[in-house]
Amino acid sequence: MRPARLQGAPQPRARHASLNEALERAAVSGRRGLTFVSADESETALGWDEVRERASRVAGALADLGVRPGERVALVLPTGPDFMDAFFGALLAGAVPVPLYPPVRLGRLPEYHATTARMLRLSDAAVLLSDGRVGRLLGEAVLRAGPRLGLRNVASLRESGASPIARPADPGALALVQYSSGSTVDPKPVALSHRAVLAQTDALRALMPDDTPEDPQLGVSWLPLYHDMGLIGCLLSALTYPGPLVLLGPEVFLGRPALWLRAFSRHGGTMSVAPSFAYAVCARRVKDEEMEGVDLSRWRLAMNGAEQVSVEAARRFSDRFSRWGFRPSALMPVYGLAEAALAVTFSPPRAPLRTVPVDPVALAREGRVLPGGRRLASVGIPVPGVSVEVRTESGTVAPEGVVGRIYARGPSVMDEYLGQPEATRAVLDGGWLDTGDLGFVQDGELVVCGRVKDVVVLRGANHAPQEFEDALDGLAGVRAGCAVALGFVPPGGDGEELLLLVETTADAGPDLVDRIRAVVAERTGVRPHTVQLLVPGTLPRTSSGKLRRPEALRRWATRTLYPPARVNAVRMFGEVLRSALALARARPRPAPEVET
C-alpha cells in the first residue's frame, strides 16, 4: 500500500512582495475592479484606483490618529466600499486589518457584544473602525475591550482631510488576522504574513484555467469578508490577479438567493466559491420565474468548501440549473481552513465530480475504506506549494485507504495564533499543521470524512461544541455536563448539521426533546437537526471523566452507543436484537432509541 502522502505542484513564483504592492499595481493596471450589488439589484462600481485612493486617505487619518505600523486595526463593516476603505486603509497605514463579523438583524445583541469584545482583546486592536449604522451597536464591546484609540467612523476618517499615505510592507510582516470563522466560545486569531497570504493567492491563480483578455476570469461572491473564503479566496485573489469581482452582501443572498445567480448572468461570471449549503439553498429556494433570461453557461468553476461537501446537494444544484446553462463539470469540491490561509486541496477544475463509495459503518468503526452505499466527495490534490499527509494515531503516515488525521504543510500556513504560543504549539509542529480533520487518500486524492477537533461546522461557520452544550445548563431533565454537541452530515442532506447527544435525568418529561431544541435555538441561533436522549452513563469518557466527543459520534454513527450494561442488561439485549434484525432487513434506521 502506498503511503498517504500527497504533494502539490511547486509553489509558483511570487508575483507581489506585499498586499500593499499588489494594491499599487492593481490601481495602475487599468483592469476592472469591484462591483457591489444591492438588494434591489442596483450596482456601485469601485475601481482598484479608487480603492487605493480612498484607502490612502484613510491611512493618512489613521497615522494622524496615532496608529503605528504593525498595530492591529479591527473593522466591523458590511460588504461595501466602506469595508474596502477600512481594510486597505489599515494596510496602507502599515497596520494590520482584523475583520470581525457584524451583528445580525433581529439577532442576539448580548452575545454579540461579548464575542466582539473578546475578539478585540485577543487581537489587541488599537482601534475599531465601523460606519454610522453598525457603529451605534459597538459601544458596549468597545467599552469592555477598551481599544487604545476607541471606535472611529471610517467615512469621517476618509473625509478628514488628512494627507494620504501609502506605507510599504515587509513580506514577512503580519498582513492580517482572521478568526477561524464564527467560533464564539474560543475564537483563535490566525496570524498571516503578507508572504503567506500571497503564497495562497499565487497558488489559487496557478489553478485557474487560463483566461484571455476577451474572456477574463470573473468571480461573483456573496461570502462575508470577515471569513477566509470571502476575504482571501475572493477579494484578495481578485486584487492580486488583478481583476474584476462582483460582491453581494451575505444578507442580500440569504434574502433572495436568486440575486446571486442573476448577478452571474448579468456580469458573465465564471467563478464562485461557497459552502455546500449555499448551493443547496439555491436549488430549493430559487423560483423559475426569477431565472427568466438568466444564462449561467459562462460559469466554469463552482468551488464548494468550508464545510463537508454534500454530494447530493451539489448534484441537486447542477440538476436544477442545467436548464439555464450551468455545467455539472463546474462543480469543484475544495478543502481548506483558516489556519492554512484558505485552501489545502482542490479537485481538478472542469472535471466531473469524483466521489468514493464507502461503507459508513466500516469507516467510522474501523477507519477502513470499504465500498458501500454512502458517497463522499474527493477534494482532490494539494494546491501548489502544499504537502498533505494522513497520519495514524501513532503519528506514522497511514497507508492509502486508511482513515487518519490530516496534516498540511506549505508557505501559506499561518505563523501562529496571535499571542497564543500554547494553542499554536498544539497545532503546529515542524511546519506541519494539524488540521484536526479526518480523511483518507484514495487513488491519489484526498477525501475528508470527519473531524477529531472539537468543532461543529454549520453553513461554513465554525462553532465550539460548548456553545450548544452550555445552552442546556439548568434545563430540567438534562444531566448537568452530560451532553455533547457534534456535527454530522445526514444522508441526502444539504451539509453538516447539529447533533445533540444528551443524557437525561428522571424528570425528563415527554417534551424534553422540544425543550432542548427551543433552548438551543434561542441561546445559540442554531436549530439542532437531531436530539438523541440517552440514559445516564452512555456517553464515552476519558479516565479523567472528560467527554470524548469524537468517540461519541463514532459510536452513534455505528449504532454502538449503548448504555452501560449494568444499567439495564435486558433492554440492551433487546436493543442488540433489534439492531441485528434491522441490519438483516438491510433498511436504514435511526440510532438506537433509549427510553428515559
Added chain:
Amino acid sequence: MATETQVLEAIRTIARTELEMERPISPEDDLLRDLALDSLGLTVLAVGLENRFRVKLSEEDAAGVQTVADLARHVASRTEAAR
C-alpha cells in the same frame, strides 16, 4: 403603509415559502423560542419583510421584538413613519 394584519400575513408567507416551516404561526409565537429561528432564519425573515414593505430593519430592532406580533407591529409602524 401596511397594517399589522398585512405584515402578519407576510410573515406567514415567508415562513412557509422561504423558511419552509410547516407549523402554523400565531401572533404570540416567540421568534427564537417557538419558531426556533437561527441567525440565517432571522436574516431571511428580516430581509423578506424589508423587500415587501420597503422598510429598513436594523440590528437594534431586536431589542423590542420578541414575538411575531411584536415584529408585525414594529414593521407596520415603520411603514407608517416612512410615508
